[in-house]
Amino acid sequence: MTLTSALNSAKSSLATAALQTNVTSRNIAGAYDSSYSRKIANVVTNLDGTGYVASVTRATNSALQTKVWGATSSAAASSALSTGLDQISQTIGKSTDARSVSSQIAGLNTALLTAAASPNSPSSLQDVLRAAQDLASALNDATTSVQGIRKEADSNMAASVAKINDLLAQFKSVNDAIVRGSTSNTDITDQLDARDRILTSLSQEVGISVVVGPDNGMSIYTDSGVALFDKDPRQVTFKPTSAFSAGTTGGAVFIDGVDVTSQSSNMGIKSGNLFGLAQLRDDVAVQYQKQLDETARGLINAFAESDQSSSGGPTQAGLFTWSGAPGIPPASITDGLAGSISIAASVDPARGGNLNLLRDGGISDPGNPDYVYNSAGTASYSARLQGLVDNLSGNQTFNSAAGINTSGSVSTFATSSAAWLEGLRKNASDKADQQSTIRDSATQALTSATGVNMDDELSRMLDIEHSYQASAKLISAIDQMFTVLFQAIG
């Protein structure tokens, strides 16, 4: 061992310490960046005893990382659905406030009962009219908001698709840099972090699975197995729909030409924001709209007027009417009926109608005596009003496509519809809570494993400082020894 080789060792130690300091300060800088993973300087000792930093790697845990992505996708899907359902449930409100269609039907029932007890009182008939108008506008408003929610989901899907395309383009450049860096053996840890960050964003939008190649290049597939990225990004396309009404079918999202959001598609994605939005737009909101339409049909039926003479005329729409009046709607689901249901003008004094037709009948065809129930025209005739109360609670048949009970009164139907929606909402919300808890704990576990501990880094810094001090001391000692040697020689 010569003094020179000791000097070399000390010098290499200084160089290593400088590199280690660099890594530690990078770690400290990234301590509070959630996508930053702790960097590790791998020190190797040469055969001659000198040390050097052979490579910089990062703390990683691919199992946890995959779990985080999966949980992020599931949480995003349930959260998108749950948010949409929260919005739809605004049309329902509480059982004690009169916002929902179900409560409005109860309100109309109450008004009818009061009017039946004093049919000669214009104010009680006016109350019936007002309650009926409130009910019709509750159905109209519910339709508007459900279709508005579908439109919003559609726009969000477009935004999501744009984001996916953007992320895939970013992914391409980062992935290429990683492949290049791997072959030239340079420090690619920051690029790897960036790539993970992009994937986390991507998993927010759509469920993914990844495959890493031998050159560290990565391919991305959706959770249904459609390739999103393989050497190059695949085109994700979506055509937004400009306006939604009941019965409008929204466009599907295509990845590389494969339909991934239609319910009929066998390559349909199963998680991610995009999935939740598609579910909201194409399934839940559509189903709820059908229930609203059937409620509207039930109401038109309950208030329909039959021919009171023996001439066998058809049953006609009464107080509640629709675009296809004077007939009543067919038993099949009429899309958007809840949006077009309205109060007959012939009974509304504000539009030149006669309020007494509520009591007497003949709303459907004023002037035609065949549809008048109160043929004597007496002021306290209550049989028609009583009949309407009975009709409201009477059994009707509802279309099974609405997905809830097919038989029952219109008021039970409306209540079941509210129950159906709130049931879904509770499920979605519970699931969203659960999934976000899983995501949070997976993220927590991942950041615990790969993140930076300040104390750890600081104590490491002390170590480096000490080793630097020692090496510097060593160099000055060797220097003194050389000086002494040279003086002795000199």
Added chain:
Amino acid sequence: MANTISGLAGSEAMRTAIQKIQLQLAKGQKELASGTIADEGLTLGSKVGQAFSLSNQQSQLTAILETNKLASTRMQALQTSMTSIMSSAKDFSTQLMASRSSTENASNIATQAKTLLASFEGILNTSVSGEYIFAGENSSVKPVASYFSTPASAAQQAIDASFQATFGFPPGDPQAKNISQADMQSFLDNQFQSAFDAANWSATTSSASDTPIKSRISPNESVDTSVTANEPAMRKLAMAYTMVAGLGVDQMNSGAYQATMEKAISMIGEAVSDLTSAQAKVGYAQQRVSAANDRMTLQSNMLESSLGDLVGVDYNEVTMRIQSLTTQMEMAYTVTGRIQKLSLLNFL
């Protein structure tokens, strides 16, 4: 390295914990203020249908309880009116019995009958809050027309004409003293009586509807809650008053006079018994309304308590919850502060 925890993970954990507690606190405060659970749909899920149907049923019961008050008022008025009709009819019948054999009181009795007829018509035309209670369904029209009016009422014209046709002179004519008891009896039993049968009564005097008012007194129960002016009792009583007041009894001989009195007494007797059964019918309806009210009040209370069980909150529980959440929150803040200080940086 598996045993270290990154700084970010530590502070993130605290942050999410605080966020959750804050959400819970906001929910608790909302519940405390409203007395009901903060978000029915989210808490009850599909059971929300139950809450809706309970609340809907309750509003129906409240409405019926309210309308039953109307029916009760009407029936109370009916009972009072019928009682007063009956008592004056009974008094009059007593008087008729006392003076049936002698004509000396005849003009006095006729005047009294005229007054009683007018007051009887007045009672039948009683209205309660704009509704004629004896009019049946046709409640907006005054049910009976006054018999003695100028010009003469349709009923009076018809009776005068049939009197003239039978005897050859109008009622009150001095020739009436020649009418025999048998002729008078036959006139009263046939021509006169038929003027008060249902069809003629409706044609000349009454515009009441035969259909009584039907009220729904509970969700599945309806009863007739009115008596109309077309009831036999009313027609018989009108007939009795009219024959004494309008046939000129003061001009009759004692035979014809007696025949009229006998007929009037028997008609009043029948009317009183018919009125009693009408009163009993209304009384029965009243009783059913009150029974239905009791039942529905009970049911409504039950519904309210079930609804309370479903959507109400226990104030004690909520207060306790808020208290423990507040404590938890304070602890979280303290711990965060402590951890912040606990860095190697502060000790180097």
